[in-house]
Amino acid sequence: MAVLRERLQQLLEPVVEALGYELVLLEFSPSTKSGLLRLYIDSPGGITIEDCERVSREVAGQLDVEDPISSGYRLEVSSPGLDRPLVKPSHYERFVGEQARVQLLAPRDGRRRFVGWIRVAGTDAVQLETQDGLVELPYAEIDRARLVPEYDRE
Template identity: 50%
Template structure:
């Protein structure tokens, strides 16, 4: 996790939790002159548009005061949705048996993209079964992981 995401989590997790939601994760995507800050919130009973708007208002106020992002940025507040992104080992562990797509920051055994079944977590690695092979993917190497929804 980058230092900027850690800094943003320290500011925003208390805001999200004070409103009665859990902070599922934060994406910080710097794209040239513009930056996207996406905050995923979750709740056992689901997340409404009104909930996202309330968290967005409070988060904006904190971000305006603390000013952790230089330049222009867009703040998005969203539920994780059915294809929920996975940020932490505990989240991978909670979805054992589910199909997932994982993209690594750099190639491992000649590839960066993996799609398979989450078999578990061992230490700081995600165990992903792809066809007949199990991969142990260090969580620090994962650029992006998502659950593949079942319909």
């Protein structure tokens, strides 16, 4: 499964970038009936429905030519949203000062989930200021992370 996800990433990221967008996250959930391939895209000016349609057409064409998925699937393209996923070190760096929710692959000191303000985004780890103090979390230990949206922000 991880091999297919990596293959899809290598195949589709150049297509998305050639259109002028960033591929924030690629998720693939196979199923015996109909799997789901979801791409989250972003750009400095934000994402519109037309952007998603444009990327969807190009990605669908590439998938038709290469045919990397042997079973049925649905393709979805969307913006990362206010609770955008944080995947790459550059994502954490871009959102220093924002609040994030991080889940680790394995517990650390009995905890897998951390919520805090991103204070430092290094090349190997991120530092979060949590209610219990500063914690450093290596990217290699992070299962998933998302921004915590502030809905009352102007």
